[in-house]
Amino acid sequence: MNDTNGRSDDVQLLTLHVNGTQHEVITEPRRTLVDVLRHDLRLTGAHVGCEHGICGACTVLVDGLPARACLMFAAQAEGAAITTVESLADPDTGELNDLQRAFTEHHALQCGFCTPGFLMLAQGFLARQPEADREEIKEIVASNLCRCTGYQSIVEAIDSCARTRRAQRAAGTEGTPPCN
Ligand code: FES
Ligand code: FES
Known part of the structure; x- marks a missing residue:
């Protein structure tokens, strides 16, 4: 009614x-x-x-x-x-998290409209598959659309973040240096 x-x-x-x-x-x-x-x-x-x-x-x-x-x-x-x-950036300082920094450092956005979706896709994916290789990352990003970047830089950002997180875990320094 x-x-x-x-x-x-x-x-x-x-x-x-x-x-x-x-x-x-x-x-x-x-x-x-x-x-x-x-x-x-x-x-x-x-x-x-x-x-x-x-x-x-x-x-x-x-x-x-x-x-x-x-x-x-x-x-x-x-x-x-x-x-x-x-939720990704620090709520007190606004500092970007490592994945967000990787996107900026690897120029993984242009207009930015798709970016929140790619960030959350990657955040969820890497949490479940922290050992994901570049081919698996390519496969997962294919589920979202970006009409600006050509995807190469998005894959590069996620891959570099995954590699940095793995290195940090191995060194026992998780969450300290930025992905790059
Ligand atoms: S707005 Fe939800 S998939 Fe496009
Ligand atoms: S950066 Fe413009 S749609 Fe992806």
Whole structure:
């Protein structure tokens, strides 16, 4: 049923866990996760490109796995740990994390529209497959679209970050120097 303004009164209270914080949102069941993140929680890092699950600009992590936030209803994400690109930089200083620094150092972005999606795709991928080689990285980045960079620099950034993280783990100095 709609009210006199055309709004549906079929709304529900959702509890979403985003970047370690619990949020309560009153919304219609039909709304997507990316719309709720952007418009209700003001987390605008996840971009909306195709809205059909093709481009990957809306990629976030849901329980650690990359997911197209345009293809999920926000209600489906209740109870899950949602991680957005806003979580990557240091919340106090704004300092970029190692993966973000690798993207800047390897010029892995031009217009930047696709970048949050690639960052979250890579973040989730490297967490599950820290030993991934260049061929596996090429395969995973093929799931998102970038119309600017030609992908070479994106692969280079992710690969260099993966290699640096491996070297840091081997040396017992995880998280100290930047990827380069
Ligand atoms: S906006 Fe979600 S895949 Fe394109
Ligand atoms: S940097 Fe422009 S779409 Fe990827």
